[in-house]
Amino acid sequence: MKVTPSYHVSFVGAGNVAYHLATSLKRAGLTIDEVCSPNRANRNSLAKAVDAQAPETLLNLTPISDFYIIAVPDDKIESVVNAMPEVNGIVAHTSGITPMQTISNRFKSSGVFYPLQTFSKQRTIAMNTVPFCIEGNTKQVETSLTQLAGTLSQSIHYINSNQRKELHLAAVFVSNFTNYLYQAGETLLNDQKLPFELLIPLIEEVAAKVKTLSPSVAQTGPARRNDKNTLKTHVEMLHTHPGLKSLYQLITSQIINQYHE
Amino acid sequence: MKVTPSYHVSFVGAGNVAYHLATSLKRAGLTIDEVCSPNRANRNSLAKAVDAQAPETLLNLTPISDFYIIAVPDDKIESVVNAMPEVNGIVAHTSGITPMQTISNRFKSSGVFYPLQTFSKQRTIAMNTVPFCIEGNTKQVETSLTQLAGTLSQSIHYINSNQRKELHLAAVFVSNFTNYLYQAGETLLNDQKLPFELLIPLIEEVAAKVKTLSPSVAQTGPARRNDKNTLKTHVEMLHTHPGLKSLYQLITSQIINQYHE
Numbered sequence: 001m002k003v004t005p006s007y008h009v010s011f012v013g014a015g016n017v018a019y020h021l022a023t024s025l026k027r028a029g030l031t032i033d034e035v036c037s038p039n040r041a042n043r044n045s046l047a048k049a050v051d052a053q054a055p056e057t058l059l060n061l062t063p064i065s066d067f068y069i070i071a072v073p074d075d076k077i078e079s080v081v082n083a084m085p086e087v088n089g090i091v092a093h094t095s096g097i098t099p100m101q102t103i104s105n106r107f108k109s110s111g112v113f114y115p116l117q118t119f120s121k122q123r124t125i126a127m128n129t130v131p132f133c134i135e136g137n138t139k140q141v142e143t144s145l146t147q148l149a150g151t152l153s154q155s156i157h158y159i160n161s162n163q164r165k166e167l168h169l170a171a172v173f174v175s176n177f178t179n180y181l182y183q184a185g186e187t188l189l190n191d192q193k194l195p196f197e198l199l200i201p202l203i204e205e206v207a208a209k210v211k212t213l214s215p216s217v218a219q220t221g222p223a224r225r226n227d228k229n230t231l232k233t234h235v236e237m238l239h240t241h242p243g244l245k246s247l248y249q250l251i252t253s254q255i256i257n258q259y260h261e
Numbered sequence: 262m263k264v265t266p267s268y269h270v271s272f273v274g275a276g277n278v279a280y281h282l283a284t285s286l287k288r289a290g291l292t293i294d295e296v297c298s299p300n301r302a303n304r305n306s307l308a309k310a311v312d313a314q315a316p317e318t319l320l321n322l323t324p325i326s327d328f329y330i331i332a333v334p335d336d337k338i339e340s341v342v343n344a345m346p347e348v349n350g351i352v353a354h355t356s357g358i359t360p361m362q363t364i365s366n367r368f369k370s371s372g373v374f375y376p377l378q379t380f381s382k383q384r385t386i387a388m389n390t391v392p393f394c395i396e397g398n399t400k401q402v403e404t405s406l407t408q409l410a411g412t413l414s415q416s417i418h419y420i421n422s423n424q425r426k427e428l429h430l431a432a433v434f435v436s437n438f439t440n441y442l443y444q445a446g447e448t449l450l451n452d453q454k455l456p457f458e459l460l461i462p463l464i465e466e467v468a469a470k471v472k473t474l475s476p477s478v479a480q481t482g483p484a485r486r487n488d489k490n491t492l493k494t495h496v497e498m499l500h501t502h503p504g505l506k507s508l509y510q511l512i513t514s515q516i517i518n519q520y521h522e
Contacts, residue, residue, distance in 0.1 A: 201390045
């Protein structure tokens with residue numbers, strides 16, 4: 001039988017990441033003590049959802065929790081760390097790109113609790129498959145953060161700050177940039193008054209394929225075949241979309257280089 | 262009760278598209294008469310799988326089928342059309358980029374039967390959700406091709422040759438180019454000896470998100486926020502991968518242009 005640790009957790013930040021983590025931890029049976037954020041609406045609504053106090057400023061944060069999760073924009077982490085009161089619990093941020101040191105400079109028990117997923121309020125996430133990337137400034141902190149992550153997910157990984165930075169960069173390519181390619185598809189279909197939905201089964205299959213096949217093996221298409229007639233036709237078709245034309249030419253030349261040079 | 266039409270279908274070509282269409286039609290209860298291909302291994306194995314004859318050359322094709330589906334590489338379609346014997350059935354190709362005219366120049370009943378999906382022999386496709394893009398040189402041909410597609414899928418669309426060309430280009434962006442971004446992610450993770458699998462839940466969520474949200478609304482990330490510190494760090498990290506660096510810079514500048522200019 002799985003025993004859920006009776007941890008108390010507080011959050012600094014009340015945006016998408018804080019929202020998903022706090023509500024999931026609450027559902028897993030943990031106690032959320034406080035949610036602190038300068039954004040009054042977010043703070044109150046999240047505090048209400050997880051039955052927590054909602055101090056407005058960091059000065060009012062009560063030092064009673066086992067964990068303080070800092071889930072704020074990257075460029076705000078350092079100032080949050082400096083403005084926090086003394087606490088005995090573990091202080092961890094959720095950022096892909098920020099080194100652990102930003103926290104361990106100040107707090108004796110510090111770490112990173114980085115969920116590798118994209119969160120938005122409109123969507124429910126299957127938290128049990130989200131990879132949690134853990135780092136701690138001591139073995140004990142790592143063990144505690146692993147137990148915390150274990151209340152949510154089966155996918156837990158020790159990742160140092162350098163690896164995490166690279167993982168975050170890779171995530172930009174496969175998520176933000178991929179979404180931009182979906183936008184390109186939507187733009188082209190709009191030109192012909194075709195619905196974007198036509199592309200959905202293809203988008204899903206391309207994503208599903210790399211679960212079992214390395215993307216370097218899964219690569220197909222006119223650039224992969226170096227099919228010069230199709231490539232020429234496509235570039236001509238893109239003359240009214242100079243941005244997408246540059247993008248087409250750049251990716252095509254890289255694929256041709258990879259497979260045909 | 263759904264009545265499956267008792268159509269007879271022959272295939273020219275025995276590659277991935279022919280394989281998936283022929284085996285699916287056979288499973289749906291239709292008769293596959295012949296599979297013709299110069300590739301002996303493919304031709305015999307597909308013919309065996311669907312209980313069909315396997316003529317080696319187009320001259321030996323028997324003109325007894327209701328449909329002749331030409332599923333060969335784009336640059337071979339015209340020569341196949343010219344080398345086929347006279348037939349009374351409907352002759353249709355499965356190409357995204359080839360105009361219907363390539364067939365209707367010669368055959369009186371001609372059309373297009375384009376499944377908008379990526380096929381590989383290793384993977385099973387849920388054929389009933391694949392969008393079939395139909396075009397016919399007469400209303401009657403369109404009706405017949407719709408009935409044929411209806412034995413496989415619930416997603417059937419009349420798409421003219423111009424629209425289909427655009428759809429095919431959009432598909433290159435959301436499938437081939439997206440897979441190239443997955444490759445980029447794999448390359449970066451390899452550098453840090455991290456497994457590509459870490460990115461799978463993210464890849465799946467990004468693909469799932471655009472089922473309910475337009476990709477222009479779903480866009481997130483450092484470029485979307487114009488987070489200059491992160492963008493600068495990422496570009497510096499990519500100095501050992503000049504190709505990925507150019508790609509990062511190009512897509513980032515386009516996203517910033519779209520949301521911040």
